[in-house]
Amino acid sequence: MLLASTEFTTTALLLGAFGALLLASVALSRGLDRAGVPVALLFLALGMLAGSEGLLGIPFDDYQFAFRVGSLALILILFDGGMNTSYAAVRSAIGPASVLATVGVAITAGLVALAGRALGLPWTLSLLIGAAVSSTDAATVLAVLRGSGLRLRRRLGATLELESGLNDPMAVILTISVTDALLSGAGAGWSLLYLAPMQLLIGAGLGAGVGWLARRLMMRIQLRAVGMYPVITLGVALLAFGGATLLMGSGFLAVYAAALVIGNGEVPYAAALRRIHDAIAWLCQIGMFLMLGLLVFPSQLLPMLLPGLALGFFLAFIARPLAVAICLAPFRFPAKETGYLGWVGLRGAVPIILATFPVLADAPGAKGVFNLVFFTVVVNAIVPGATVRWVTRRLGLEVPETPTPSAVLEVASMRPLKGDLRSYYIDKSLAVCGASLSQVAFPEGAGAALVVRGDELVAARGATALREGDHVYIFCRPEDRAFIELLFGRPQGDAPTPEI
Amino acid sequence: MVAAPAGIATIADPTRPATPKTTMNILDIITPDCIKAPLEAQDKKAAIYELVDLLAKADKVDDVEGLRDAVWSREQTRTTGIGHGLAIPHGKCVGIPRLAMAIGMPAKPMDFAAIDGKPVQLIILLASPIDRTSDHIQALARISKIMHPEPFRERIYAAKSAAEIYELLREAEKAT
Numbered sequence: 001m002l003l004a005s006t007e008f009t010t011t012a013l014l015l016g017a018f019g020a021l022l023l024a025s026v027a028l029s030r031g032l033d034r035a036g037v038p039v040a041l042l043f044l045a046l047g048m049l050a051g052s053e054g055l056l057g058i059p060f061d062d063y064q065f066a067f068r069v070g071s072l073a074l075i076l077i078l079f080d081g082g083m084n085t086s087y088a089a090v091r092s093a094i095g096p097a098s099v100l101a102t103v104g105v106a107i108t109a110g111l112v113a114l115a116g117r118a119l120g121l122p123w124t125l126s127l128l129i130g131a132a133v134s135s136t137d138a139a140t141v142l143a144v145l146r147g148s149g150l151r152l153r154r155r156l157g158a159t160l161e162l163e164s165g166l167n168d169p170m171a172v173i174l175t176i177s178v179t180d181a182l183l184s185g186a187g188a189g190w191s192l193l194y195l196a197p198m199q200l201l202i203g204a205g206l207g208a209g210v211g212w213l214a215r216r217l218m219m220r221i222q223l224r225a226v227g228m229y230p231v232i233t234l235g236v237a238l239l240a241f242g243g244a245t246l247l248m249g250s251g252f253l254a255v256y257a258a259a260l261v262i263g264n265g266e267v268p269y270a271a272a273l274r275r276i277h278d279a280i281a282w283l284c285q286i287g288m289f290l291m292l293g294l295l296v297f298p299s300q301l302l303p304m305l306l307p308g309l310a311l312g313f314f315l316a317f318i319a320r321p322l323a324v325a326i327c328l329a330p331f332r333f334p335a336k337e338t339g340y341l342g343w344v345g346l347r348g349a350v351p352i353i354l355a356t357f358p359v360l361a362d363a364p365g366a367k368g369v370f371n372l373v374f375f376t377v378v379v380n381a382i383v384p385g386a387t388v389r390w391v392t393r394r395l396g397l398e399v400p401e402t403p404t405p406s407a408v409l410e411v412a413s414m415r416p417l418k419g420d421l422r423s424y425y426i427d428k429s430l431a432v433c434g435a436s437l438s439q440v441a442f443p444e445g446a447g448a449a450l451v452v453r454g455d456e457l458v459a460a461r462g463a464t465a466l467r468e469g470d471h472v473y474i475f476c477r478p479e480d481r482a483f484i485e486l487l488f489g490r491p492q493g494d495a496p497t498p499e500i
Numbered sequence: 501m502v503a504a505p506a507g508i509a510t511i512a513d514p515t516r517p518a519t520p521k522t523t524m525n526i527l528d529i530i531t532p533d534c535i536k537a538p539l540e541a542q543d544k545k546a547a548i549y550e551l552v553d554l555l556a557k558a559d560k561v562d563d564v565e566g567l568r569d570a571v572w573s574r575e576q577t578r579t580t581g582i583g584h585g586l587a588i589p590h591g592k593c594v595g596i597p598r599l600a601m602a603i604g605m606p607a608k609p610m611d612f613a614a615i616d617g618k619p620v621q622l623i624i625l626l627a628s629p630i631d632r633t634s635d636h637i638q639a640l641a642r643i644s645k646i647m648h649p650e651p652f653r654e655r656i657y658a659a660k661s662a663a664e665i666y667e668l669l670r671e672a673e674k675a676t
Binding site: 427482490 | 633
């Protein structure tokens with residue numbers, strides 16, 4: 001009885017503390033957002049404050065738990081990223097993003113390893129650090145930009161986003177190979193040259209296949225309980241990861257590919273699914289960084305101060321920019337875009353989670369690597385991270401973002417409907433700006449559903465005139481979409497037209 | 501847990517303004533001297549500027565810079581490359597006395613960032629006075645309608661000269 005009540009109290013305390021940390025993270029994130037600093041740093045700091053050497057003194061040093069929960073969080077964050085990436089964005093950026101995600105990762109890892117060696121670390125540990133910090137995290141950059149109402153030019157944003165969706169697998173492959181080499185005492189070997197492409201191919205193929213089957217399944221079965229649909233997509237994410245990993249493929253790439261296929265096709269309750277996965281991704285993002293913060297002992301970080309700073313700066317100022325310049329040379333990016341991509345390749349949670357892997361494998365010197373990687377990521381998030389907004393504006397790489405309507409109208413359906421309802425921002429350059437709805441030559445079967453004017457909802461009647469700054473909801477069939485966009489411009493939420 | 505109906509529509513009955521009957525005839529706004537085939541321009545922006553210059557040469561624009569800015573601003577909100585090889589850039593500006601149109605055929609299919617990702621084979625630029633919104637919309641609808649049938653598009657894309665393009669448009673207007 002005593003044991004049961006103690007367990008109950010401990011669980012309640014832990015869950016209560018976790019809840020309070022989540023709330024604090026969300027409440028404080030807005031302030032950091034305004035300052036233009038990646039919010040991930042806040043979650044990490046809160047985790048450290050709550051940890052065994054912090055205010056709450058929560059003891060946590062379970063690397064295995066951290067690795068598993070971290071992997072789960074990454075899967076769900078990647079899945080959300082894939083669901084929100086359009087095929088058009090993939091098409092526009094697949095070339096440069098693929099090279100950055102493979103060759104770029106290898107170059108970055110190699111250069112950081114050289115720097116580690118120059119600092120006096122053994123080759124194997126240097127390679128391990130290089131491999132762990134080699135992948136980028138677009139979510140960190142894009143969150144900073146979103147916080148400032150900025151949107152990157154289409155190909156630039158798509159390259160950054162797609163690269164970070166594709167480069168985790170390469171970093172995972174490198175880290176596992178180097179860890180294995182560390183344990184066996186043998187070199188990483190040339191097998192990487194064929195293992196890496198093979199794993200990527202299996203991951204992409206299997207993920208796309210799982211995604212395609214899942215989409216067909218969701219269209220076929222008609223579930224009465226709407227809440228079951230996100231259960232399917234969550235299951236797909238986990239299955240794609242597990243299946244591909246067991247079949248010697250890249251699990252993370254499989255997750256991303258499955259989500260791409262689902263997100264770009266018709267699925268029931270698509271808008272609601274996106275919102276649910278967005279919420280899950282945020283929860284994972286906050287939870288994962290809090291946990292990684294808990295896992296760190298500040299006292300152990302202090303000895304890493306100098307090498308950590310050195311590696312962080314080397315990564316930001318030399319390794320990443322150089323890798324990007326080499327990889328993008330064949331793609332004719334303007335110099336300022338190449339420079340920008342080189343500067344804003346921020347690191348996120350992936351390196352820290354990857355650094356737990358050698359600790360779990362009991363590789364010699366692994367704890368030191370974990371602390372050094374942690375430090376490098378934090379330095380990297382602060383130095384280029386805090387300048388992202390300023391650099392974006394300074395280089396003029398943002399595209400104007402239309403304001404979002406104060407009211408959202410959407411059609412939710414468990415069956416695919418012929419037609420959709422989208423909101424359009426009335427810019428003064430549009431043909432329909434100043435026209436009354438009765439003057440608009442709507443095709444048969446298309447029409448305006450609602451006008452949102454500031455905080456006011458205006459009935460869409462024939463006499464209603466469209467004013468600059470209005471948001472108008474238009475219902476139309478797929479075959480009329482091109483004409484509707486000719487009159488009303490870009491639907492809200494769609495990526496801007498690529499600049500050519 | 502709530503069982504879901506087959507379709508939950510948060511709007512019951514969208515108000516649909518009746519499709520207005522259009523009496524627009526595009527031959528009223530296009531003249532043979534405002535058609536150019538092939539264009540000298542190699543890219544989207546240069547093609548738009550070349551067509552604006554064509555209108556200016558025909559004395560249909562008072563403010564060339566204003567019209568360039570208006571059409572380019574519209575192009576930034578969303579491409580007017582509406583697919584199937586057709587682009588209809590357009591803009592409203594005070595320096596246009598009356599509705600005017602210029603047509604250009606790129607020397608080779610041109611990247612216009614069209615919504616279907618395909619290059620553009622014909623560019624129809626429409627310029628309108630600020631206060632002629634209704635006519636502007638009707639003209640866009642009329643151009644889209646005329647260009648809709650695939651056989652007609654194929655014929656006009658295969659045209660070899662400005663005169664041939666004008667003749668094809670004349671036939672199309674006559675037929676409808």
